[in-house]
Amino acid sequence: MVVVLLLITLVCSAAVGLVYKVTAEPIAAAKDAKISGAIALVVPTFDNNPAENPMTKEVDGGVMTVYTATQGGQVMGYAVETFTNEGFGGTIKLMVGFLPDGSISHIEVIEQKETPGLGDKIDKSKSDFSLQFEGKSPADFKLSVRKDGGDVDAITASTISSRAYCDAVERAYNLLQTIKR
């Protein structure tokens, strides 16, 4: 009885181990592709692999990562993986692209659990909400919704999600400023 159970467990774990070995590489590749894909979406052209030397920093109890995109040694922009815990459905993760002068180029949502049809409009594919940030520099573009006296047009009936989005972008900007200094 024990022998049979032991044998079955052995065979199964061997099989799982084998599959793990085989898939380890594609999984890592898929993760890399996702990150570099997101980076490519938010910063202008570059010829290095920004995912190779990320700079991680712990801020407000979460981990943020800064990827530097260069072309011919010249810095083309920064992609900051940022987060906020203020979302309606908890954590929202964004990839925010900055140009060297500190203005925002593009923003992509990496992970969000906002209400479908309302808060999930922060995603570029669902509404144009995120477009209003493009080309703005947080230095003179106040990153909070109009209701709170900022410059951001909130999503209708989703003030909380909009606010959280601003919070994440602002956190990314602040981190970038401290690093650049």
Place this chain on the structure above:
Amino acid sequence: MSKFQLFAKGLIKENPVFVLLLGMCPTLGTTTSAINGMGMGIATMFVLMLSNMAIALIRNVVPDKVRIPCFIVVIASFVTVVELLMQAFVPDLYATLGVFIPLIVVNCIILGRAEAFASKNTVFDSMLDGLGIGVGFVLALTVLGGTRELLGAGSLFGRKFITGDGILIFVLAPGAFMVFGFLMVLFNKLSARLNPKAK
């Protein structure tokens, strides 16, 4: 029971979702769109078919007393394999289905078929049984997901038919219960009409 019946009974007569009411957690949790429902269904179908075959294969060497641990080990291994494969090759679908993939282990359809069918039948018959029940599960989840997507977002398989939003409640949790209840009514009505003798 002919080989064909072995396969076909899972589609309507013993449909795991609408008749047996098994595996409700992924059924209600993942069917926010047709593609999610289908992905979940197919992942479950693979595990079900493979585990049914494996269990039928080892059914004569496994002592009765430890059969449940053995079944679970086999099922869990297949689930892990499927999970790793999905992570590697369909990362987007894996990201949406998230925690529900590892939870296939505790899907009662799978252990139920292992215990009720695979442990007493040949490998080939068990495969047919797993395939039939699996296809029934895929169909049910796709229909459920499709209906919810159509009502809740105005699209089907990601293709949008309307501008703007749908009736949001249908892509949220309460909508799952409502659609499920009404689909079950329809399903029972249809199957009663298909074989009136069953009563």
Place this chain on the structure above:
Amino acid sequence: MEKKLIISPSPHIHGVDKTSRLMRDVVIALLPAFAVSVVVYGVNALVVTGLSVVSCVLFEFLIQRYLLRGPLTINNWSAVLTGLLLAFNLPGTLPAWQIVMGCFVAIAVAKMPFGGLGRNLFNPALVGRVFLLISFPVQMTSFAPVTRAATDAMSGATPLAFVKEALKKGMGLDQIMPDLPSYSDMLFGFRSGSLGEIAALALIVGFIYLLWRKVITWHIPVFVIGTMTAFSGILHLADQAHYISPLFHLMAGGTLLGAIYMATDYVTSPMNTRGMLIYGVGIGLITILIRVFGAYPEGMSFAILIMNATVPLINKYVKPRRFGLAPAKR
């Protein structure tokens, strides 16, 4: 002689005539609130209410006639009441097709599939409202501004939503108090909100009529309102800057409409006083919890629906002691 005495376990089902009298009385009790909504929101209130009542009756008629094929039940006034209550829970600006959809859900999802009046687990009007609220949050929370009530700061927001918004921003209550409608405005209906909830006074007049006609007893409304007062009062005393006064909680939102007209629905509330106590306290607690700590500004309808779900359980465990029986010894 032997047929005179009918012995049966409760619930004692009312005859059809009686049902229609009770339902008609509730409708009459709601008329003052309806009048206020017409004064405040004008012709919109008429259109929304009319459409809602007509569609509810129509859906019930169609389902009864062609799906259930039973005796017609629409002349018991219950569909009229459902339509009226649903309309009272909607903003006056809701598009017509959404109103009709809400009626469809109320009748064809919440009421008839369970077997019609008397067997439905949840209050149909509230199911319709919550369905619409979750499905169309933008339309369901945009109210036409009421001229006298609103300063610019809160045009079109209900007082509850306004307070929640301000507190989330980190403002203290003392900063926003001047922008809130005064209690007398809230009493007479000069504030934004759903059609039937805006005039506290009209709802109270209806309550008195219902008590006088013995349509409802005082228990559930008093338990609900008492719990809300106690709970929000404790919070208010603990921190005056962040928890608004109990009086505001009672006047704002759907407190009175819910406590008097919807929590007391015969079918979906418990049958005896102790049961009503549990039920009423539960509604009060959940409402304040949602209002103060939850994501939605108003929690009355959710609270009633949640407690509706517990009613079969309450009825099962809270039974009246049998007459003449000694209480069980522990």
